[in-house]
Amino acid sequence: MTEQPHFDVIVIGGGPAGVAAAVQADAKRLSVLLIDEQERAGGQVYRWNGVGIDAGPGAEMRARLAASGVRTAFSHRCWHVQPDRTVRCTGPDGNMTFTADALILATGASERVTPVPGWTTPGVVGLAAATILLKSEGVLPGRNVVVAGCGPLLLFVAAKIIAGGGQVAAIVDRNGPSDWLSCLPAAMTNPKLGMEGAGWALSLLKRGTPIHFNSRIVAVNGDDEVQAVSVAAVGENASSSAHSIACDALCYGDGLMPATEMTRLLHADHDFDAALGGWHVRADAHRRTSLDRIYACGDGAGVMGAAAAPVQGRIAALAAAWDLGKMDEARFEAETQRLSRYGQRVSRFGAAMTGLTVAGVRVPLTGSEMICRCESVSHDELERAVAAGAVTVNAVKAATRCGMGPCGGRYCVPSVAKIIAAHEQVDVSRIAPGTARPPLRPVPVGTLMGDFAYEDIPFREPAPL
Ligand SMILES: Cc1cc2nc3c(=O)[nH]c(=O)nc-3n(C[C@H](O)[C@H](O)[C@H](O)COP(=O)(O)OP(=O)(O)OC[C@H]3O[C@@H](n4cnc5c(N)ncnc54)[C@H](O)[C@@H]3O)c2cc1C
The missing domain is CATH 3.50.50.60 (FAD/NAD(P)-binding domain)
Incomplete structure (x- = not known):
């Protein structure tokens, strides 16, 4: 396993929020690593089209990033993060471990x-x-x-x-x-x-x-x-x-749901708000989560759209710079206040669009369909497990394997929550999304093992009979 250098800031997610955060942190003279599993920056909205034509806001974003001093690790999937801001990912060169004084999470949304x-x-x-x-x-x-x-x-x-x-x-x-x-x-x-x-x-x-x-x-x-x-x-x-x-x-x-697997793995505090896509990590006005020097911005912290994401990213980077002692208070207050005012204005569009998806948050399920495609668990099996007493997402997972497949529960957990909520006769907002566990992304065992040989496994000597 190769140990990698330490950074002032690691940003996970190279969409509008993450790129803005990384470039802003770099402008404050912090050493920055930006990680994304895609080949290029752009996130979901400004996806690199892969055919060599690069135009529009995505191209501008990629040019700004290229002109900065931000170090990038594209085609790197983060599969584990720890509260001490250790980040583990797999990339073309195998498994990598990075550490940082501040961690900005900008991992976007997944669809419901x-x-x-x-x-x-x-x-x-x-x-x-x-x-x-x-x-x-x-x-x-x-x-x-x-x-x-x-x-x-x-x-x-x-x-x-x-x-x-x-x-x-x-x-x-x-x-x-x-x-x-x-x-x-x-x-x-x-x-x-x-x-x-x-x-x-x-x-x-x-x-x-x-x-x-x-x-x-x-x-x-x-x-x-x-x-x-x-x-x-x-x-x-x-x-x-x-x-x-x-x-x-x-x-x-x-509609879209904030990607909470990383913040749940970290045991950060979360809230439910249908108008933000459902469960999302709790972040204050400066994008600080409940964890020390871990920040969240963009759709991953509540679906607000592509215009609000970079503003939140920049605020998160300024908060990290301030928390790391790289900014004076007056400057920090002035810059974050200006950005917050602008953010409120541009968020209105995204908030209205997310508002059109609120209808999707509480849609009831209809009956006997397959819910967990990864592990082939049907609606009926889930209802039986819930009726037998598995009334939390974790308990249903243990009883049925629903959520244990490669999607990590991104598709099935909202449905599991609806089945539990219907059985318990409570609103779906009362059903917590369950514990996240590494690996957050499928990781080949060979990548984790590296060139570890079976003979190297330190078996203890057998006890004398
Ligand atoms: C599939 C999809 C398609 C969309 N299409 C559109 C569209 O066409 N038009 C539109 O206006 N909005 C679209 N949206 C909404 C749009 O994504 C957001 O409004 C906007 O991009 C939010 O920016 P962001 O930086 O917060 O997140 P994103 O742009 O989603 O960026 C998050 C980044 O984090 C990376 N990431 C996440 N987890 C990991 C991990 N474990 N390891 C490494 N990297 C990771 C992702 O690869 C991604 O690049 C789409 C959303 C989704 C989920």
């Missing part, structure tokens, strides 16, 4: 997909995952696609499919027109993004793309591939009101 019968059929793609297919790979999820769920990614994905030469069979939106209209004032606080969204909506309307408002997917039909989806009105009985829409793919997602 509520299981429905048939959701594991090939051709069903997460809505946010579809943005990766479309942006990074230039691949259409299908030729005739239903785009469903809630939030602004509905419009983005539908518009991109059409621009790529595909057909959108229908948009199925959990929200109604009044929910979208209520976002208009906030949308106008960021006219560029607001106009972009309006452009997508207009292009879909002009093409006559059917939009089913206040509606939900209740089943995916087809054995080896998607052939149709069943759609029903939100709140109505699916068996009496469902109708079928033919399609060859479904892009489907109920």
Whole structure:
């Protein structure tokens, strides 16, 4: 195992929040390491497209990073972090261990997909995952696609499919027109993004793309591939009101959830707020978590969108600089106050967009579907475990293996929480997400072992008989 140098600051996550934090910390003359599992900086929103065309805000961000003194470790997956700010990752050169005086977590969000019968059929793609297919790979999820769920990614994905030469069979939106209209004032606080969204909506309307408002997917039909989806009105009985829409793919997602696995592993304090995507690490106005010199920013600390993320990143870096004695108080106060005021303004757009996904946080489950794809655990098995007394996420995991697979529970734990909440007759916000354990990402055992030989294992001498 190679020991790596010590840094003033390590930033985990090279999206808008993490890059802004790293560049700001570097500007305060701190030694900085930025780690990300992707090949380049950009995060989810400004993904490197891999084909050599680099333009727009992502390119600007990457140029700012390249011009700074920040040391980068891309293609490095962090699989363990400790409260003493030791970070372990695997990269192209094997397993690496880094340490720092301050740790800034900017690990973004993951998407919420509520299981429905048939959701594991090939051709069903997460809505946010579809943005990766479309942006990074230039691949259409299908030729005739239903785009469903809630939030602004509905419009983005539908518009991109059409621009790529595909057909959108229908948009199925959990929200109604009044929910979208209520976002208009906030949308106008960021006219560029607001106009972009309006452009997508207009292009879909002009093409006559059917939009089913206040509606939900209740089943995916087809054995080896998607052939149709069943759609029903939100709140109505699916068996009496469902109708079928033919399609060859479904892009489907109920919004984003802050990625809390690192902060849960660290045992930081967390809160639940549906308007921020659900469970998120608690951070103060200067992005300090409950742990000493560990900070959180961007969507990972509450989904607020790509405009708010870099502001939070810069505030976190300033707080780290102040806590490490590299800034005087007057400067710190002036810079963080200016950034906070700006942050409040730009957060309104993101907050309104996340507001459109609140509907997805408490969506009930429908019945016998598979919940944990990694370990093949069905809804019925989970209900039985809960009825037998496993009323915490940890207890359900121990009883059924749900959440023990390579996704680390990112997909199934929100559903487990809903099953427990329904059984206990409490709101889902009362169900804690469970303990996180290393490895946070799948790590090959060979990488951890390095060139360790079996003969080197220090077996004790057998006791004399
Ligand atoms: C799949 C997906 C697609 C999205 N697409 C869009 C879109 O098209 N348009 C839009 O406006 N918004 C999109 N969003 C929302 C958008 O990501 C955020 O609003 C914005 O990017 C937040 O910036 P951030 O820096 O907080 O997080 P992110 O941009 O998500 O950056 C987090 C970074 O942390 C890295 N990371 C996380 N865990 C680890 C680990 N263990 N080891 C190493 N690196 C790690 C990730 O690789 C990622 O690069 C998407 C979100 C997701 C989850």
